[in-house]
Amino acid sequence: RVEQIEIDSPLAEAIQPFSIAKTSRHKYLGRRLLAKMEQxxxxxxxxxxxFRLGAAPTSAPTSHAESPAQ
Structure with missing residues (x-):
């Protein structure tokens, strides 16, 4: 059972990022879900x-070495 609670405030905004771990056993299923949401x-x-699709890349670098230096 899920209970929904309304928050009456202009600042109330729920944001759920979507990501797929490289080590996920179901990464291809997650990718298909994301592709379907985009399509x-x-x-x-x-x-x-x-949705805020397109606000972030849909694929991650293949290794940490390819990530920009911080």
């Missing part, structure tokens, strides 16, 4: 979801 956002929006 058909209207289906998910009709179900009540809101």
């Amino acid at each position: 058909s956002p209207d289906i998910f929006q009709d179900a009540g979801f809101h």
Whole structure:
């Protein structure tokens, strides 16, 4: 059972990042889900979801060595 609690505030915003671990046993399933969300956002929006697709890359570097220095 899921309980929904409404927060009446203009600052209330739930953001759920989406990522897929390289070591995930189901990484290809996660990639297919992300691809489907990108291809058909209207289906998910009709179900009540809101997206910020394209705000971040959908793929990660293959190794830490390729990441920019911090």
